[in-house]
Amino acid sequence: MTATEFDPVRFKERQRDHWDAISSGWLSVADTFERGAAVVTARLVALGEVGPGDSVLDVGTGVGEPALTAAAAVGPTGRVLGVDLAPGMVDLARRRADGVPNAEFLVGDVESLALPRDGFDAVLARWSLMFVPDPVAAFRSIAGVLRPGGVLAASTWGPPESAPMLSLGFRVLAGRLRLPAPPPGEPGPFSMSDPAALHEPATAAGFADVSVVPVEVPFELESAVSYARFTKAITPLALRRLARERLGAEEPELWTDVAAAVAGHARPDGRIPLPSTALCLRASKPVG
Numbered sequence: 001m002t003a004t005e006f007d008p009v010r011f012k013e014r015q016r017d018h019w020d021a022i023s024s025g026w027l028s029v030a031d032t033f034e035r036g037a038a039v040v041t042a043r044l045v046a047l048g049e050v051g052p053g054d055s056v057l058d059v060g061t062g063v064g065e066p067a068l069t070a071a072a073a074v075g076p077t078g079r080v081l082g083v084d085l086a087p088g089m090v091d092l093a094r095r096r097a098d099g100v101p102n103a104e105f106l107v108g109d110v111e112s113l114a115l116p117r118d119g120f121d122a123v124l125a126r127w128s129l130m131f132v133p134d135p136v137a138a139f140r141s142i143a144g145v146l147r148p149g150g151v152l153a154a155s156t157w158g159p160p161e162s163a164p165m166l167s168l169g170f171r172v173l174a175g176r177l178r179l180p181a182p183p184p185g186e187p188g189p190f191s192m193s194d195p196a197a198l199h200e201p202a203t204a205a206g207f208a209d210v211s212v213v214p215v216e217v218p219f220e221l222e223s224a225v226s227y228a229r230f231t232k233a234i235t236p237l238a239l240r241r242l243a244r245e246r247l248g249a250e251e252p253e254l255w256t257d258v259a260a261a262v263a264g265h266a267r268p269d270g271r272i273p274l275p276s277t278a279l280c281l282r283a284s285k286p287v288g
């Protein structure tokens with residue numbers, strides 16, 4: 001294997017370590033994020049036709065969404081299982097689900113779900129599928145655990161320029177740290193920003209009635225400083241280490257620059273609207 005060849009096993013180990021390391025960072029900004037993201041959660045629950053008594057799987061649940069919202073929708077006669085690659089995320093999701101009797105969380109890989117066949121009425125995936133090395137394997141694995149007629153509802157991000165909540169801060173980081181562009185085709189936040197990147201693997205995995213629609217996510221920050229805090233909390237620790245090494249005493253200026261990058265978006269009251277585009281997929285498992 002050459003040094004530049006993509007190694008999916010190594011990639012997934014790095015993913016697990018990365019999400020583990022920033023799990024508490026994600027939790028610290030979860031309220032800020034959910035204020036906008038709740039729109040997508042509601043859309044996924046509706047697209048998945050999640051209702052009382054249903055059995056629902058949330059893949060790549062992070063600190064527990066959309067699993068916790070789905071648990072309320074399925075009620076006491078339903079159940080929700082949240083699965084995530086990163087044990088740190090699963091621990092935090094379990095803690096947030098304390099007192100929610102119908103939600104359970106397990107460590108697992110969406111590409112190889114070790115769960116009963118045909119066991120779920122719906123599978124939800126909010127901003128997780130774009131991180132898998134083999135999307136067709138992930139869609140096949142999901143199809144295996146859905147009952148015939150069951151629905152997958154998933155979201156990814158639109159192109160970077162349509163999703164400033166994520167891309168503005170990372171553009172500043174990439175510039176200040178002189179990061180190389182990610183290799184084409186490598187999984188990442190924007191690797192499924194074209195509807196075809198969802199449509200094609202879903203169809204190849206045997207899903208029917210596949211549709212992808214854009215949904216505007218109404219993110220809004222209290223201030224430019226809170227945007228910098230959000231970006232810092234979700235920045236990979238390896239990048240934060242690199243920032244300390246490369247910028248030394250100038251490192252705090254990096255976060256000032258991140259705040260400055262959104263300051264121009266401020267309304268007269270100082271709040272920063274950063275509406276961002278999600279792509280929402282609906283696909284059903286054929287009956288028979």
Ligand SMILES: C[S@@+](CC[C@H](N)C(=O)[O-])C[C@H]1O[C@@H](n2cnc3c(N)ncnc32)[C@H](O)[C@@H]1O
Pocket residue numbers: 015016019020059060061062063064065066083084085086089108109110111125126127128131132
């Ligand atoms: C951006 S977070 C989204 C978390 C949550 N669904 C939300 O919307 O807040 C992506 C999550 O996908 C998880 N993930 C990445 N690759 C995965 C895989 N192969 N199997 C399961 N989860 C995975 C990560 O650990 C992380 O928690």
